[in-house]
Amino acid sequence: IIFVVSPELTDSVNVRLVKGNNPCAGRVEVLHEGQWGTVCDDDWDIADAAVVCRELDCGTAVKATYQAQFGQGLGQIWMANVACSGSESTLKNCTSRRWGVSNCDHREDAGVICSGKLRLVDGFHLCSGRVEMLRTEGWGSVCDAVFDQQDAEVVCRQLDCGAPVQVLGAAAFGKGKGRVWSEEIQCRGSESQIDIFLHCLNKLSLVCPGYTDLRLVNGSDSCSGRVELQFLNDSGTVCDACWDMRAASVLCRQLNCGIAVSVVGSDWFGKGSGEIWADVFDCDGNETKLSECSISSWSRAESSHSRDVGVICSGRGSIRLVGSGGDCAGRLEVFHSGSWGTVCDDSWDIKDAHVVCRQLQCGVALSNQQVPAWFGHGSGPIWLDEVECEGNETSLWSCSSPGWGKHDCQHKEDVGVVCSGSEE
CATH class of the missing domain: 3.10.250.10 (SRCR-like domain)
Structure with missing residues (x-):
């Protein structure tokens, strides 16, 4: 039964994100009757995530996560079938089932990845673009003076985008509109969020892992073959330790090749050449594009084309x-x-x-x-x-x-x- 939660029942409710790699990402938990509990991922979507991010002052929603991506919670599952319009100021104002009523278990705990005070815009995927920062005056561009690889590592980590690939200055993704913040970003590289101070001048663009093109090669048609991803002007293969059926399902869907049938090794479609991309794709399996998947880590598997992965779609x-x-x-x-x-x-x-x-x-x-x-x-x-x-x-x-x-x-x-x- 869906109903609008009344303010009288929910004035004491707070929201938090736990088990993420920064305060603006993690499993969604709500406080009710003095006890923290989780949210079921039934009907959970980006509009619901947007409300959580806004309530926590964590910028915009990057991704709504499912199936306990940030681990299984404990205790009550307080909310289920949450249905926010996206404009609510707090999760308690969204419609849902009654408190504690669900047909879920903790394997279905919902999560959120927020941009925090940062976002990448006008790039060719979610993890590339012009760096913009949210302040009380609104969103504005970040300058590139004294911005280095350590700073980029923090930005990519905060956006759940893996490790940085390239820092681009001179507004590589366009000049942007509005304000240009005059602070300099200085990081050691280990922070979970950006620290800001001092002074800077020019607009900054950043590329975290993500790809400009993808294809299956050396198969009988475009729906089977060795996985090759292109980043800017460089093409490369993917190691088999970085790939699973969920990632394959997303790739097949993006290529309009039906569903994933199998993930195979290099003995199927031969060894590739060039780069070997070692980032591990953490897909739920229901994304429409590979660029929407999080990149959870970098594989330490042997870098050899004998480990090149292939995919067979139902085409x-x-x-x-x-x-x-x-x-x-x-x-x-x-x-x-x-x-x-x-x-x-x-x-x-x-x-x-x-x-x-x-x-x-x-x-x-x-x-x-x-x-x-x-x-x-x-x-x-x-x-x-x-x-x-x-x-x-x-x-x-x-x-x-x-x-x-x-x-x-x-x-x-x-x-x-x-x-x-x-x-x-």
Whole structure:
């Protein structure tokens, strides 16, 4: 039941952020009846985060976080289904369920990342742009005199943007409007927030980790391949220790390639060259762009292109049915190590066929083609044999098999699949 919380019930309520790396980021906790408790992330969004940041005098909301990103709280879950318009001055003025009523547990604790007194604007992602600072007179640009790498580390840390990549002066992201603050920023590099004093002159721009372009390369199409990210004029690969299925899901969504099917190593799409980006992407999995993910740390994994990560999205590029004249029936072929190859029909059954049809968005399997090479003999490698699926997997890559290229078959045993047709 949703209702507007009355002032009589909530005058004593305070809000705090805990377990973040600065006072303007962390798990949201509210004080009610003398006890601190958490907020459930059901319906939690950037408008709710904006109210918390404003109430705490922490600038603007950078991100609303979910699923206990800042750790699980203890005690009561005081608020759930919070629905702020974004203009409220305090969280207690937003609608929500009654105090202490929810169907949540602490794995769903909501969090907030605020800009604090700082923000980066007019950049090509959330972690780059012209540095602006909030004061009582409003937002104004920060000057670049005597601003160094240590100062940049504090700015990037405060914005939950990892370690700085580049400090740019001369208003690289535009001249901005309004005031230019005349203080100099001086940091040792270990602070959680900026200390300000002295004097400065020119406007400052800063780039924290973040990327200007991204792509999947060396796959069969643009929806599978080795992950390559471009930062300004430099392209590079990503180490496998920095990546997981949540980051892959965001990448596939950004590339309009459906959902993430698998995260694979360099044996799939080969070793890259150039830079190896070592920042660890901390994605919830529901972001629309990779640039919206926090960068939690820098990986200390071995910097070698033998660790280059690849991603396979649900786009049809990594698996296909050929030989029937249509997309939803034919000889099964899979793409691996730069080559299309076939699948042997040893142990193949209707459950395996169902998984193929699901992955291709072709409905369900109508029949299991037991006649060897029903759709003709393939050529090239026989990549898989003795495939065993449960039938509920989202992709063939989740099914067990002896391994790539391990078989005792010939192409006269190439398996075929007939699906019911497109699900669209």
